[in-house]
Amino acid sequence: MPCPPRLAAVLAAAAAALVTAPAGASPWTLPRGTIVFQGTFQYQTATREFFERGPSRSFPLNGHYVGNTFTLGLRAGITERLELEVALPIRTVAYTSDPVILAQRDPASTQPAADFYRRNIINLSRTATGIGDLYLSARYRLALRPFAFAVGLRMKAPTGYVGPSGTFGDRPQTAAEFARNPERYADPQNVRDDVTLGDGQLDLQPELLLGYAFPTRTFLRVDAGFNGRFGGAGQQVVGAVRAGQSVGASLLFYAWAQASVSVTGGRVIGVSVAAQDPDLPAVEYDGTRNLLLRELRLERDLVEFGVGAIVRVNRDVELNLGYTRGLWGRNVALTDTLFASIGVRTQLPGLQ
Numbered sequence: 001m002p003c004p005p006r007l008a009a010v011l012a013a014a015a016a017a018l019v020t021a022p023a024g025a026s027p028w029t030l031p032r033g034t035i036v037f038q039g040t041f042q043y044q045t046a047t048r049e050f051f052e053r054g055p056s057r058s059f060p061l062n063g064h065y066v067g068n069t070f071t072l073g074l075r076a077g078i079t080e081r082l083e084l085e086v087a088l089p090i091r092t093v094a095y096t097s098d099p100v101i102l103a104q105r106d107p108a109s110t111q112p113a114a115d116f117y118r119r120n121i122i123n124l125s126r127t128a129t130g131i132g133d134l135y136l137s138a139r140y141r142l143a144l145r146p147f148a149f150a151v152g153l154r155m156k157a158p159t160g161y162v163g164p165s166g167t168f169g170d171r172p173q174t175a176a177e178f179a180r181n182p183e184r185y186a187d188p189q190n191v192r193d194d195v196t197l198g199d200g201q202l203d204l205q206p207e208l209l210l211g212y213a214f215p216t217r218t219f220l221r222v223d224a225g226f227n228g229r230f231g232g233a234g235q236q237v238v239g240a241v242r243a244g245q246s247v248g249a250s251l252l253f254y255a256w257a258q259a260s261v262s263v264t265g266g267r268v269i270g271v272s273v274a275a276q277d278p279d280l281p282a283v284e285y286d287g288t289r290n291l292l293l294r295e296l297r298l299e300r301d302l303v304e305f306g307v308g309a310i311v312r313v314n315r316d317v318e319l320n321l322g323y324t325r326g327l328w329g330r331n332v333a334l335t336d337t338l339f340a341s342i343g344v345r346t347q348l349p350g351l352q
Contacts, residue, residue, distance in 0.1 A: 025085065025152055025154070025223075026139075026150075026209065027139075027141060027150040027221065028148050028211060029077060029080075029150060030075055030083050032079050034346075034347055035074065036074070036346075038073035038087075038344075039073075039342050041070050041340050042068070043067070044066065044067035046059075046065040047064050047065070049332070049333045050326075050328070050331065050333075050334060059333075060097070061098040063096070063097040063124070064097070065095050065333055066096075067092070070090050071088065071089040072087070081140055081142075083140075084136075084137070084138050086136055087134075088132075091132040092127070094126070096125040097124045097125055098282045099122060100121075100122050102286075127195070128161070130159075131159045132159065132197045132198050133156045134157045134158075135155070137154040139151070147211065148212070149211075150208075150209040153205070154204075155203065155205075156203040162196060162200070163196055164196045164200065164269060167270070167272050168185045168270070173271070173295070174268075175271055175293035178271045179293060201230055203227055203228065203230070203233075205226065205228065206225055207225030207226075209223050210223070217246040218244065220241075221242040221243070234298065235262065236262050237261055238260045240256055241257055251309065252309065253307075254309070255306065259304075262300065262301055265299060268297055271294065271296065273293060274292040274294055275291065276290050296331070299330075300332045301328075301329050301332070306324035307322060308322025324337040
C-alpha cells in the first residue's frame with residue numbers, strides 16, 4: 001500500500017537529512033537501484049583536550065590542532081530493504097606548539113651551552129597526510145510504518161598509516177619508567193606523539209536504527225549500538241538522537257547529539273608527556289619540572305552535538321552544511337568541526 005503523499009514527502013525529507021550528513025546512517029534506506037554519490041569536506045580545530053577525568057584544559061605550549069578531511073562516499077539501494085555504503089577519507093592532520101627543552105645540562109660539561117641546547121630542542125609539531133580509515137556499512141530495514149526500523153553493521157578498517165603512540169613512541173610503557181631516566185627517552189629523535197590519521201585498528205559496530213516522521217514534517221531518530229574494537233582498544237557503547245524539521249520544499253534544519261563511551265580498558269600505547277600547568281611558557285620546563293606523565297591507553301569517550309541545514313538544489317542534488325562541537329570526553333581533543341557536503345542521486349536503468 002503506498003504512503004499518502006504528505007507522509008511520503010516527510011519520509012523523503014527524513015531520509016534526505018542523512019543522505020549526505022556525516023553524523024550517521026538512516027533507518028530510511030534507499031530504494032532499490034538508487035545510488036547516491038557523496039563528497040564531504042570537514043575542517044576541525046582544537047586548542048583544548050580532555051584527560052582521563054575532569055574538565056577540558058588547554059594544550060600545553062600553545063598547542064593547536066587542525067584537521068582537514070575530504071571524504072568520497074557512495075550509498076546504494078540493493079533491494080527495497082537492503083542498503084550498502086562505502087566511504088574513504090583523505091586526511092591532513094597537523095599539531096603545532098612551541099618548542100621546548102627538557103634535558104638538563106651538566107654544569108661540569110665542556111660542551112658549549114649553545115650547542116647543548118640546540119641539540120636538545122624538542123619540537124612537538126607534527127603533520128600527517130594520507131588516506132584515513134575505510135568505512136563499509138550495511139543496513140537492512142525491517143519496517144517502515146508506523147516506525148522506520150533497521151539493523152546495521154558498520155566496519156572501520158585502517159589503511160596502512162602509522163597508528164598512535166606515546167609522545168616518545170611506544171617505549172617506555174609506564175610513567176615510572178620514564179621518570180627513572182628522562183634523558184634517555186626525552187630525545188628529539190624519539191618524538192612520535194599521537195598525530196595520526198586514525199586509531200590504526202579494526203572496528204565492527206552492530207547497531208539498531210529507529211525513526212519516526214510526524215505529519216508536521218518533523219522527523220526523530222534514535223540509534224544504539226556496540227562498537228567492537230580490535231587491536232587492544234577499549235570496547236564502546238554508542239548512541240545518538242537526531243531530529244529535523246522541513247521548511248518548504250527545499251530546506252531542512254536538523255540537530256543531533258551522540259555519544260560513545262568505553263566499557264572496557266584499552267592497552268597502553270606509550271607515555272604521554274603533558275604539563276601540570278598547560279598555560280606556563282616553554283621556559284618554565286626544565287627536566288621534569290611542570291611535566292605530567294600519563295600512560296596513554298587506546299580508549300576514549302566522547303559526547304558531542306551538532307546542527308545543520310540541507311538545501312535541495314533540485315530533485316537529485318543536495319547540499320549539506322553543518323557544525324559539530326564536543327561537549328565532554330576522555331582522552332580526546334575538544335574539537336570544533338565545520339562540514340560541507342554534496343550528494344548526487346541517480347537511478348540505475350531498469351530498476352525504478
